[in-house]
Amino acid sequence: MMDELDLLKKDWQNKEEHLPKLSYNDIHTMLWKKSHSIVKWILIISILEFLLPHLLYLLPSMPESVIIYEKLGIKNIATGIWIMTYVVIFYFIYQFYKRYKEISLLDSAKDLMRKIIKVRRTVKHYVIFSLSALFLTCVMIIIGMYFSDNLMEIFPTDGPERTMAPEKFKSILIGSMAIISIGMIAVMAIIYFLLYGLLLRKLNKNYRELKRLEL
Amino acid sequence: MNKELEHQFVKELENNQNIVHKVCTLYTNDRDSHNDLFQEITIQLWKAYPKFRGDSKFSTWMYRVALNTAITLYRKSKRSIKTQDYESVIFKIKADEYDETEEQHLKLMYKAVKQLGDIDKALVFLYLEDKDYREISETLGITEVNARVKMNRIKTKLRTILNP
Numbered sequence: 001m002m003d004e005l006d007l008l009k010k011d012w013q014n015k016e017e018h019l020p021k022l023s024y025n026d027i028h029t030m031l032w033k034k035s036h037s038i039v040k041w042i043l044i045i046s047i048l049e050f051l052l053p054h055l056l057y058l059l060p061s062m063p064e065s066v067i068i069y070e071k072l073g074i075k076n077i078a079t080g081i082w083i084m085t086y087v088v089i090f091y092f093i094y095q096f097y098k099r100y101k102e103i104s105l106l107d108s109a110k111d112l113m114r115k116i117i118k119v120r121r122t123v124k125h126y127v128i129f130s131l132s133a134l135f136l137t138c139v140m141i142i143i144g145m146y147f148s149d150n151l152m153e154i155f156p157t158d159g160p161e162r163t164m165a166p167e168k169f170k171s172i173l174i175g176s177m178a179i180i181s182i183g184m185i186a187v188m189a190i191i192y193f194l195l196y197g198l199l200l201r202k203l204n205k206n207y208r209e210l211k212r213l214e215l
Numbered sequence: 216m217n218k219e220l221e222h223q224f225v226k227e228l229e230n231n232q233n234i235v236h237k238v239c240t241l242y243t244n245d246r247d248s249h250n251d252l253f254q255e256i257t258i259q260l261w262k263a264y265p266k267f268r269g270d271s272k273f274s275t276w277m278y279r280v281a282l283n284t285a286i287t288l289y290r291k292s293k294r295s296i297k298t299q300d301y302e303s304v305i306f307k308i309k310a311d312e313y314d315e316t317e318e319q320h321l322k323l324m325y326k327a328v329k330q331l332g333d334i335d336k337a338l339v340f341l342y343l344e345d346k347d348y349r350e351i352s353e354t355l356g357i358t359e360v361n362a363r364v365k366m367n368r369i370k371t372k373l374r375t376i377l378n379p
Contacts, residue, residue, distance in 0.1 A: 005342070005370060007317075008324045012237075012343040019236040022253075027232070028225050030257040037255060037288035105263050105280045105288075109337070110356025112283050199290070202333070206286055209334045213361045 038199055039103060039116060045195065046096060046123050049130075050089070068155075072144030078137065085133050092126040113207040120200060127192050131185050138181035145174050224264050227273045228257065234277050235260075237344075241329070241336050242285045256284045278341070279354055286333045327376040335369050342366065 069078045099119045105112065145151060151170050164172075228235075235256050239249045260280050267276050328339055334355070341351045352362040 004320070004324065005339075005373070008321065008328075009343050009345065011321050013345070016233050019233055019240070020249075022229070022232055024225055024229050027228050027257060028221075030254045031221065031225070031261050033254055033258060035255060035258045035262075036251075036290065037259065037284070038290055039288055041290075104266075105259055105283045106266065106276075107283075108279075108354060108356030109283055109286055109334075112287055112356075116287065202290070203287055206333050209332065210355065210357060213357050213365055 038203065039100075039119075041199055042116070042119060042123070043100065045199075046126075049123065049127060049192075050093065069141075069144075072141065072148055074140050074144040077140055081133060081137060081140070085130075088129060089126075092122060092129070096122045096126070110207070110210045113203055113210070116203060117200075117207065120196065124196070127189075131189060135181065135185055138177070138185075142174055142177055142181075145170065145177065220264070224261060228260065228277075231274050231277055234274060234344075235281050238281045238285050238340065241340055242289075242333070243291075244329075248291060252285060252289055255289050256281045259284045259288065275350075278344070278346075282337050282340070282354060286337055323377055324373070327373050330376060331369065331372070335365075335372070338362065338366055338369060 066075070069075045096119065099115065099122055103112065103115050103119065107115070151166065151173060155173065235253055236249075238256065239252045243249045243252050260277065263280055267273070328336065331339065337355060338351060341354060346354075348359050348362050348366075351366075352359040355362070357365070
């Protein structure tokens with residue numbers, strides 16, 4: 001076998017003339033093309049992940065929700081969660097930036113993969129954190145609803161619910177709130193894990209193989 | 216200054232482009248993907264170029280960036296379709312240099328190498344490029360002993376692909 005691979009080596013080194021040849025200009029135009037590397041994708045997706053939840057606050061209905069928090073009696077807790085969330089978000093952005101900067105193509109393949117996985121892990125923790133924060137907020141709202149006696153005033157409605165018994169209105173409201181919360185969080189989690197699963201499938205496979213070698 | 220760096224880089228890459236083409240040949244199956252990967256490697260090389268100090272040879276430095284791009288950063292574009300004629304162009308073996316059985320054998324060998332996984336291909340590539348085990352192990356980030364062990368396993372794997 002040794003001889004065969006060496007035979008291949010000899011042929012390999014002889015067949016350079018069959019390789020394509022690009023001109024100076026061909027190469028020069030390539031310098032300004034956009035990269036499609038997974039590192040670039042991780043960066044784009046992460047920026048979206050950091051930005052998207054905050055764009056929600058631009059919706060006109062958002063200031064109203066603050067009033068609802070106030071009426072439900074959870075304003076202080078909600079504000080506390082918000083402040084904490086921002087502190088943690090800035091910590092994540094700092095971590096992300098630091099680890100992203102560490103990525104260098106001049107490292108060995110294994111180190112490069114390890115660093116990319118570290119960046120991704122930061123994003124993963126961030127997503128788990130924000131989904132938990134979202135979950136917590138939803139739970140707070142539900143608890144607030146449960147202890148509130150005037151839900152019909154807080155959520156004014158013109159529909160047939162107006163004539164409904166307050167108890168029934170409350171359970172319907174809490175029930176739908178719970179279903180919407182869980183559904184929203186589940187959909188976000190699925191999209192996230194699917195996205196990264198597909199993006200990093202090759203990298204994870206190769207990294208596992210390199211690590212297995214060192215056992 | 217920037218223009219000068221740009222010119223210097225393109226000139227160096229033009230002279231050493233064979234290394235990148237060989238990596239593309241091993242890791243892609245059609246012309247479109249080949250060009251796509253070549254472009255990605257060029258972008259990555261250019262991005263890393265300011266950090267290239269010249270304490271190693273340009274070509275040595277290229278091997279690492281090119282392989283890292285192929286194994287780690289590059290995602291195959293969806294449109295890649297396997298075309299048979301492409302392989303026969305790239306792996307064309309001159310008929311007058313070899314007798315027929317040898318030519319057949321080489322073709323089979325190339326085919327077998329193309330079937331290997333990404334990491335195995337990288338090892339074979341560096342081996343075919345006449346790199347020693349120290350450089351192979353440093354490029355991949357494994358120990359020299361493990362690089363040798365892995366290489367022996369690949370040889371066995373190739374043997375089973377060739378003689379099922």
